[in-house]
Amino acid sequence: MAREEWSSTLGFILASIGSAVGIGNIWRFPYIVGANGGGAFLIPFLIAVCLFGLPLMVLELAIGRSTGTSVVSAFGSIRQRFTAAGLLIVAIVSLILGYYLVIASWVLAYALFFVIGRPVEFGAFTDSYLPLAFFLLSGLAVYVTVRSGVREGIERASRYLIPVLLVILLFLVAFSLTEPGAVEGIGFYLSPDFSRLTDPAVWIAAFGQAFFSLSVGMGILLTFGSYLKREALFRNAAIIAGADILIAVLAGLAIFPLVFTAGLDPAAGVNLVFITLPTAFTEIRYGMLLGALFFLMLFAAALTSAVSMLEVPVAALMDSYGYPRKRATLLVFAAIMLLGLPSALSYTALNLEAFGMPFLDLADYAFGTIGLIVAGLIVSVVGGWFMNRTRIYEEIGGCGWQQRAYMALIRYGVPAILLITLIGSFFRVGG
Numbered sequence: 001m002a003r004e005e006w007s008s009t010l011g012f013i014l015a016s017i018g019s020a021v022g023i024g025n026i027w028r029f030p031y032i033v034g035a036n037g038g039g040a041f042l043i044p045f046l047i048a049v050c051l052f053g054l055p056l057m058v059l060e061l062a063i064g065r066s067t068g069t070s071v072v073s074a075f076g077s078i079r080q081r082f083t084a085a086g087l088l089i090v091a092i093v094s095l096i097l098g099y100y101l102v103i104a105s106w107v108l109a110y111a112l113f114f115v116i117g118r119p120v121e122f123g124a125f126t127d128s129y130l131p132l133a134f135f136l137l138s139g140l141a142v143y144v145t146v147r148s149g150v151r152e153g154i155e156r157a158s159r160y161l162i163p164v165l166l167v168i169l170l171f172l173v174a175f176s177l178t179e180p181g182a183v184e185g186i187g188f189y190l191s192p193d194f195s196r197l198t199d200p201a202v203w204i205a206a207f208g209q210a211f212f213s214l215s216v217g218m219g220i221l222l223t224f225g226s227y228l229k230r231e232a233l234f235r236n237a238a239i240i241a242g243a244d245i246l247i248a249v250l251a252g253l254a255i256f257p258l259v260f261t262a263g264l265d266p267a268a269g270v271n272l273v274f275i276t277l278p279t280a281f282t283e284i285r286y287g288m289l290l291g292a293l294f295f296l297m298l299f300a301a302a303l304t305s306a307v308s309m310l311e312v313p314v315a316a317l318m319d320s321y322g323y324p325r326k327r328a329t330l331l332v333f334a335a336i337m338l339l340g341l342p343s344a345l346s347y348t349a350l351n352l353e354a355f356g357m358p359f360l361d362l363a364d365y366a367f368g369t370i371g372l373i374v375a376g377l378i379v380s381v382v383g384g385w386f387m388n389r390t391r392i393y394e395e396i397g398g399c400g401w402q403q404r405a406y407m408a409l410i411r412y413g414v415p416a417i418l419l420i421t422l423i424g425s426f427f428r429v430g431g
Helices: 009-020 023-035 038-067 071-078 080-115 122-126 130-147 150-176 182-190 194-198 200-214 220-225 233-261 269-283 287-321 325-346 359-386 389-396 400-430
Strands: none
Touching: 009 150, 009 220, 009 233, 009 287, 023 038, 023 080, 023 182, 023 200, 023 233, 023 269, 023 287, 038 071, 038 182, 038 194, 038 200, 038 220, 038 233, 038 359, 038 389, 038 400, 071 080, 071 220, 071 287, 071 359, 080 122, 080 130, 080 269, 080 287, 080 325, 080 359, 122 130, 122 269, 130 150, 130 287, 130 325, 150 233, 150 287, 182 233, 194 200, 200 233, 200 359, 200 400, 220 287, 233 269, 233 389, 269 287, 287 325, 325 359, 359 400, 389 400
């Protein structure tokens, strides 16, 4: 059976943008910017993206295209003993997807609530078992998309959803900028506090957000790269990163003017999407319409990201163990729904907890923070130190000094920053 490929460069770019643009971009990025120096935060963030996130993106694409296979067999082809490292990455991304689908299901529920004009308070929603039904629905949407294949599923969904997401976002920005709280909201969001640049915590937050935002180190771009023909990797990676940053920045321009117009707390953090914004939508003009559009946009972002995550273990089963796509997708879908069930139950009437916190919160820290950084370290070390350097040079192109500078970043710069970010994450939680 011939290996699947993207139908075009545009299809690959849209699918990759979809993998990067997710729930975290639209609610986490604006809050992180506002809480870490406003516009000044963009300086360390852009440095992190350009000097560290982008090279790791290119490395994943290079490994995937060079080996022509997904993460487990790709690592095994570099060194047989690295097969276990590939399996670890697959496990991490599967565990992340398990709880990510829970958050996506809340977005789907809120989209429906606003469409029918009956928004529900988050506490009332999670005090029932209704979230389980939406958890199943969101999982089924991801399952059906991946089951349909690279071109007919992942690429087709991205071709529709990413343009729709962008149109809705631009409309929300245009509307928000006409609201009474626009100046105050943008001031909170982007007014630069350059004194914060001397705070190491701001730089750690910037590097953490860069890796989080670009979804690097998860094996997604490695898998996507294995479906890629001969393309300019740096150019395509730069387009993907640029689109990801643009959408994240626009999200803040859409959110904070509405929050300030409604007179609510802009520093609501994790409560911003499911508590603060729904309240804001109920208190401003055309709130039901705006709320429906916002959560539909957010679900489009969540769906494309979740689809890309599911493709990683599905492709691994297909390439390493010879499973046909439909069977592989069904097996992985069932496993991930089971993995995500404790997280789903932690925000229901059952209130499932572990170590004194909701299970989802623990999973987010263990897998979405620590696990993601560990996965990035694995990719940078295996690819940078053990993959044949000539093969990497053939994939990335460029002249001699550019190639040497790139390898220095991958071998030394990226692992060092990831280690610092990992240590900073431990201290931040511990404090």
